[in-house]
Amino acid sequence: MARAAIPGRLIWQRASVTDTRVETPRATTLRLAAPDWSGHVPGQHVDVRLTAEDGYQAQRSYSVASAPEAGLLELTVEDLSDGEVSPYLTEELRRGDQLELRGPIGGYFTWTRNDGGPLFLLAGGSGVVPLMSMLRYRAAIDSDVPATLLYSSRSWDDIIYREELERLGAESGVNVVHTLTRSQPAGWTGYKRRIDRAMLGEVMDETQGAKLAYVCGPTALVEQAANDLVALGYPADRVKTERFGPTGG
């Protein structure tokens, strides 16, 4: 870091938007240039702060989507229509716009090669974002740790990173299993219900004996899936969770 900072001290820093990418009708990726960014570990998050002209500030946490190796910082933000921050981030921000962020934050919900595997990743909606950072990192370092992603989305069009996940499946051996809870395309033969214990048991058979799980998504999904994984034999301390809860807007 350029400025003399206390080690680990979180400092608000300016970042500018260099690109935006629409991922789904409700999720947008922001690519940011942050001159003081110190790098991150897959799974970490940042705080984003917006300041209105009258001084009113709003702050939210977002997971980093990019791999550390990418040399850039990307956040994927889901537009919660009644939210106070996310509609601005997903709809109003343009290239060159500035925002403030601090981070990276967190060391618990993270994965690097030293954590081993095989990996069982479970995501609901935009809960896929920190897991995508892990999968992108895994591909970037050519890790051969087996990885399975069970990903619950409302519909085919709501699957964030859909095409990249297909590529990761084909080129880097990630076993990607989708469940579509609200609507399915014609001819869909995959799961079409919320993640439940029976589904976890079936997908677990494809995880090559994984005993390390990361679960991220809405609180209800995370709690049920984490409880089910423990009931299915996972040690509780090998099920790492990150709940979105009702915040994030």
Place this chain on the structure above:
Amino acid sequence: MSDSDEPGEARLDGNAAGALLAEVFRCEPSMARAVCSGCGAIAPVGALWAYGLEMGAILRCPVCDTAIIRVGAAGTAIVVDLRGAVSVRFEVVP
């Protein structure tokens, strides 16, 4: 933060309070291991249950619900109340 009365929906992970605690502690706070004064359970701070993150946070034991850590921002100060913890172990070298 929602004002929902449904505890399952208001609940986040201690990880979510990481920025507040990192303002105070030099070592990665979400990896610190807290011993609950209520039941003796040991858990990383990141795995505690976090509530009420708008002004600060209450981090509760996922086993017995004891409030292990309270952390709040007050102007330029951050106040940490650790009375719910028997101890909190920080690893100086992660």
